[in-house]
Amino acid sequence: MSSIKPKHQRLVLVSLALVAIIAAGLLAAWALRNQANYFYLPDQMMADPPAVGQAVRLGGMVAEGSIETLEDGVTVAFVVTDKGDARVPVRYTGILPDLFVEGSGVVAEGSLGADGVFVADHLLAKHDENYVPRELQDMAEHQSEPGPQDTVVGYE
Amino acid sequence: MSAELGLAALWMAAALAVLQLAGGAIAQRDPYAPLAALVRPAAMLQGFLALFSFGMLLWVFAITDLSVKLVAANSHSMKPMIFKLSGAWGNHEGSMLLWVTVMALAGALIAWIEKRLPEKTMQATLAAQGFVALGFYAFLLLSSNPFERLPVPVPEGNGLNPLLQDIGLAFHPPTLYMGYVGLSVAFSFAVGALVTRQVTPEFARVMRPWVLGAWVFLTMGITAGSYWAYYELGWGGWWFWDPVENASLMPWLAATALLHSASVLAARDALRAWTIMLGVVAFSMSMLGTFLVRSGILTSVHAFAVDPERGSFILALLTIYIGGALLLFALRASTVSEGQRFAATSREGALVFNNVMLSAILGIVLLGTLYPLLTEAFDVRVSVGPPYFNPVGAIFTIPMLLVMAVGPLLRWREDDIERVRAPIAIFIALIVTTALFTVLAKSDIGILPLLGLAVAVGLGVASFMPLRGRNILRVPLATWGMVLAHFGVAVSLLGMASESAFTKEKLVAVAPGGTTELGGFRITLEGVEPVAGPNWTAMEARISAQRGEGKLHVLTPQSRSFWAPAQETTESALLTRWDGQLYAVVGNQADDGRWQLRLWWKPLVTLIWFGGLLICLGGTLAIIGRLVGDLRRRHADRREAEEREEMAALRADASTPAANGEIV
Numbered sequence: 001m002s003s004i005k006p007k008h009q010r011l012v013l014v015s016l017a018l019v020a021i022i023a024a025g026l027l028a029a030w031a032l033r034n035q036a037n038y039f040y041l042p043d044q045m046m047a048d049p050p051a052v053g054q055a056v057r058l059g060g061m062v063a064e065g066s067i068e069t070l071e072d073g074v075t076v077a078f079v080v081t082d083k084g085d086a087r088v089p090v091r092y093t094g095i096l097p098d099l100f101v102e103g104s105g106v107v108a109e110g111s112l113g114a115d116g117v118f119v120a121d122h123l124l125a126k127h128d129e130n131y132v133p134r135e136l137q138d139m140a141e142h143q144s145e146p147g148p149q150d151t152v153v154g155y156e
Numbered sequence: 157m158s159a160e161l162g163l164a165a166l167w168m169a170a171a172l173a174v175l176q177l178a179g180g181a182i183a184q185r186d187p188y189a190p191l192a193a194l195v196r197p198a199a200m201l202q203g204f205l206a207l208f209s210f211g212m213l214l215w216v217f218a219i220t221d222l223s224v225k226l227v228a229a230n231s232h233s234m235k236p237m238i239f240k241l242s243g244a245w246g247n248h249e250g251s252m253l254l255w256v257t258v259m260a261l262a263g264a265l266i267a268w269i270e271k272r273l274p275e276k277t278m279q280a281t282l283a284a285q286g287f288v289a290l291g292f293y294a295f296l297l298l299s300s301n302p303f304e305r306l307p308v309p310v311p312e313g314n315g316l317n318p319l320l321q322d323i324g325l326a327f328h329p330p331t332l333y334m335g336y337v338g339l340s341v342a343f344s345f346a347v348g349a350l351v352t353r354q355v356t357p358e359f360a361r362v363m364r365p366w367v368l369g370a371w372v373f374l375t376m377g378i379t380a381g382s383y384w385a386y387y388e389l390g391w392g393g394w395w396f397w398d399p400v401e402n403a404s405l406m407p408w409l410a411a412t413a414l415l416h417s418a419s420v421l422a423a424r425d426a427l428r429a430w431t432i433m434l435g436v437v438a439f440s441m442s443m444l445g446t447f448l449v450r451s452g453i454l455t456s457v458h459a460f461a462v463d464p465e466r467g468s469f470i471l472a473l474l475t476i477y478i479g480g481a482l483l484l485f486a487l488r489a490s491t492v493s494e495g496q497r498f499a500a501t502s503r504e505g506a507l508v509f510n511n512v513m514l515s516a517i518l519g520i521v522l523l524g525t526l527y528p529l530l531t532e533a534f535d536v537r538v539s540v541g542p543p544y545f546n547p548v549g550a551i552f553t554i555p556m557l558l559v560m561a562v563g564p565l566l567r568w569r570e571d572d573i574e575r576v577r578a579p580i581a582i583f584i585a586l587i588v589t590t591a592l593f594t595v596l597a598k599s600d601i602g603i604l605p606l607l608g609l610a611v612a613v614g615l616g617v618a619s620f621m622p623l624r625g626r627n628i629l630r631v632p633l634a635t636w637g638m639v640l641a642h643f644g645v646a647v648s649l650l651g652m653a654s655e656s657a658f659t660k661e662k663l664v665a666v667a668p669g670g671t672t673e674l675g676g677f678r679i680t681l682e683g684v685e686p687v688a689g690p691n692w693t694a695m696e697a698r699i700s701a702q703r704g705e706g707k708l709h710v711l712t713p714q715s716r717s718f719w720a721p722a723q724e725t726t727e728s729a730l731l732t733r734w735d736g737q738l739y740a741v742v743g744n745q746a747d748d749g750r751w752q753l754r755l756w757w758k759p760l761v762t763l764i765w766f767g768g769l770l771i772c773l774g775g776t777l778a779i780i781g782r783l784v785g786d787l788r789r790r791h792a793d794r795r796e797a798e799e800r801e802e803m804a805a806l807r808a809d810a811s812t813p814a815a816n817g818e819i820v
Contacts, residue, residue: 073665095743
């Protein structure tokens with residue numbers, strides 16, 4: 001390569017760099033379309049359910065009176081609902097996030113099972129007055145959040 | 157009164173930034189203009205005033221002056237002192253003030269000590285620095301004044317988000333900001349060099365310590381931030397591809413590329429335009445990171461509040477600076493003449509390859525981070541997570557790591573691959589052997605952890621090969637720095653791969669006195685009791701863990717309730733052994749009296765952060781080595797110049813009498 005003039009070498013380098021970066025961009029665009037995690041509201045999930053096993057997010061409100069701890073002591077079943085009458089049953093095995101209560105907003109990450117139950121790997125709930133999962137900001141429901149006195153639990 | 161003093165100092169600092177910009181600009185036309193001489197003093201005074209202003213903010217937080225809006229919103233008189241102080245930058249306004257303070261101090265430092273470059277380039281650099289600072293002063297003074305008073309003081313403050321009340325947080329933002337701001341200095345140098353067309357090896361040598369320093373701080377900030385997320389969030393993970401994490405990773409990737417290309421420019425006078433370009437990109441990524449975090453435009457734990465006005469302000473700044481710099485680059489790049497050429501198989505070739513790979517990774521992270529914003533414009537809400545970032549990033553990371561093992565062994569300019577055949581053979585043999593043994597040990601291992609383990613072992617050994625056949629005592633400090641930093645990458649990678657390949661996880665409901673097993677540990681829940689801290693109460697679980705017949709260790713994870721502001725957090729408990737960490741989180745109590753416990757055994761997980769520290773140490777050694785080398789070279793240059801003068805004087809003395817004699 002030493003016979004190449006500096007100017008030509010620069011051209012070669014720039015083209016190689018461009019090719020690599022454009023390839024990265026195309027690869028990224030392709031992967032993003034396949035791997036992005038779509039967000040569903042309960043009525044959308046009822047109307048047009050995602051493929052079984054596909055990773056998606058489900059956002060809505062925890063229905064009143066629906067939280068139930070199963071026998072193993074670590075699995076929780078509840079129902080995510082919206083303003084209307086769409087109801088999606090959810091099962092989650094894990095430690096519940098702080099401030100996960102009935103009537104508050106929640107975003108569940110996971111996938112729809114074959115039996116129609118949404119199996120969540122992660123739950124995102126409202127953290128404090130400043131932080132709300134972005135998907136829930138547009139929903140009026142989360143304003144029905146209980147006041148501080150209701151959330152201090154653990155003492156009799 | 158202190159708040160008003162701080163605000164006044166901030167206005168004066170902004171005025172000095174204007175002076176710095178005007179002086180530097182005039183100096184480009186007329187180097188002897190009176191204003192031109194004021195550029196350096198203006199930069200120094202500006203640094204002092206910004207520091208004073210930040211000191212005043214610390215003061216109002218220290219005394220909890222509740223007539224200041226920011227204190228009332230973010231502090232509380234009952235908070236421990238260290239969190240009162242760290243609360244000063246644990247919010248939007250305060251952290252922006254910290255940003256400009258660090259930036260003004262960096263400007264003051266270069267104005268004070270940097271004498272190597274032509275004065276005209278320095279003035280252009282300081283003018284650029286003043287211009288960038290000016291935007292941030294405007295942002296602070298017009299849209300986020302940290303010293304704003306309340307019409308009526310409140311009786312008590314709101315307190316700080318408990319997640320942020322942590323010693324890690326006291327140091328995490330300042331470190332990251334020093335990194336971001338160090339890149340602003342590199343950006344200013346790049347602009348200065350472009351304006352005066354002085355893209356020389358000397359410019360790269362002057363810029364390099366700043367890039368290295370910024371890079372060390374970014375590494376430290378990312379490492380600390382990752383560890384903070386690991387133990388504070390209680391999710392057992394150390395990296396979530398959260399937009400804010402990406403916001404700190406992107407400048408790091410650009411800075412890594414920049415410091416390597418600056419090395420090529422300094423040593424070999426090649427890659428001139430590319431280095432300038434990276435200088436612009438690196439700072440763009442810092443600004444973009446600030447924009448993503450501060451505007452709250454993306455979902456994140458870090459997003460303090462969503463404020464469109466601030467977001468658009470930073471977006472405007474971003475457009476002005478980055479657009480301006482890119483325009484300048486487009487206009488001037490063609491006049492930057494080509495540097496020295498080199499063969500494909502050479503150290504430059506390897507560095508160029510890694511630069512391109514780093515840029516590709518940067519592009520992938522950038523696209524993945526911004527993609528949710530793009531789709532939102534079409535009313536489709538998505539999130540992008542590990543299933544995208546991990547495999548797509550790995551496609552470019554693995555080749556980069558392979559070349560990284562070989563690159564330092566090659567000679568500058570041109571080399572023969574035959575010469576380094578033995579080390580390459582060792583490297584490949586190590587990778588293959590490790591991969592085989594790993595598959596034998598654990599046949600259901602994922603492809604990425606497997607590759608990670610194999611490459612980590614190979615790279616770990618290969619990173620010491622540049623020392624082969626050299627006298628260890630005479631190896632330059634900067635080379636040691638490179639070896640350690642590369643080794644740190646291998647160590648960190650080993651930790652990541654091991655964590656994702658071999659982690660054992662268990663979620664159980666245990667009654668007090670009950671026992672469970674995980675990763676060779678016998679884990680017993682001794683009991684759960686209420687405890688109280690200065691501004692919180694908690695349920696604390698006492699868990700004992702015993703490995704085989706070994707010593708009994710006690711872990712105490714908590715579920716904490718803070719009362720100002722009211723919030724609950726999960727405090728994990730960690731048991732660190734040489735070969736990994738046991739991680740425990742306590743959850744709720746079920747109706748039958750059993751407690752939820754989530755337990756992880758994470759083999760070699762600590763290597764992730766240990767590797768990060770090694771990288772920082774390597775970077776620091778490189779800075780020291782470069783600075784010492786530079787001082788020595790300048791000292792030698794001066795000695796040589798003096799000697800030459802003396803010789804000239806002697807010769808003059810010797811020739812004068814002779815000449816006289818001739819005349820006589």
